[in-house]
Amino acid sequence: MINVVLFGPPGAGKGTQAEFLKEKYQLVHISTGDVFRFNIKNATELGVLAKSYIDKGQLVPDEVTINMLNAEVDKNPEAKGFIFDGFPRTEAQAGALAELLASKSTEVTAMVALEVEDEVLVKRLLERGKTSGRADDADEDVIRNRIKVYYAETAILKGYYEKQDKYYGIDGVGSIPEITERINAVLDTF
Ligand code: AMP
Numbered sequence: 081m082i083n084v085v086l087f088g089p090p091g092a093g094k095g096t097q098a099e100f101l102k103e104k105y106q107l108v109h110i111s112t113g114d115v116f117r118f119n120i121k122n123a124t125e126l127g128v129l130a131k132s133y134i135d136k137g138q139l140v141p142d143e144v145t146i147n148m149l150n151a152e153v154d155k156n157p158e159a160k161g162f163i164f165d166g167f168p169r170t171e172a173q174a175g176a177l178a179e180l181l182a183s184k185s186t187e188v189t190a191m192v193a194l195e196v197e198d199e200v201l202v203k204r205l206l207e208r209g210k211t212s213g214r215a216d217d218a219d220e221d222v223i224r225n226r227i228k229v230y231y232a233e234t235a236i237l238k239g240y241y242e243k244q245d246k247y248y249g250i251d252g253v254g255s256i257p258e259i260t261e262r263i264n265a266v267l268d269t270f
């Protein structure tokens with residue numbers, strides 16, 4: 081099994097790259113942001129709760145997010161591996177993911193991190209906001225808060241996976257195919 085944590089700040093291109101990687105490596109793509117948005121659209125209890133955080137650019141609480149992720153993984157018992165996109169975002173989530181995968185006799189293979197500087201992220205997200213319909217892409221203050229939350233709560237995971245020799249930083253600036261190639265060069269070693 082290959083289990084990839086696709087990592088990087090909001091706007092780094094995780095979702096875009098996940099679409100290519102899931103085809104090439106036949107992996108199940110789980111984007112926690114997409115699952116939350118699906119629940120918001122369908123006005124589920126989870127969606128109503130998640131929306132109150134997402135619209136402010138804050139993280140949904142760990143317990144809620146971890147339970148949801150576990151359920152998504154369990155929906156795919158035949159998976160050859162997973163791309164985790166937007167998860168984990170805290171150390172508690174990283175611990176929960178390790179436990180979940182260990183219970184299936186597997187582990188995180190690699191964290192592939194798309195590295196992009198902040199001002200490029202803000203520009204990309206404002207551009208995406210013109211068509212994405214996402215409230216959290218439409219407002220520059222919310223975008224900047226998401227980037228702030230990334231540094232405050234999520235960026236430490238780089239060290240978490242570096243300690244396990246699983247961190248692979250990728251230059252996230254360039255054309256989409258160029259970046260896909262850079263990621264493939266890492267994943268082809270497994
Ligand atoms: P994304 O689509 O990954 O940019 O996520 C959009 C929003 O969903 C984030 O700004 C958070 O509010 C929420 N979210 C997504 N994934 C997580 C996670 N792993 N932990 C907490 N909140 C999350």
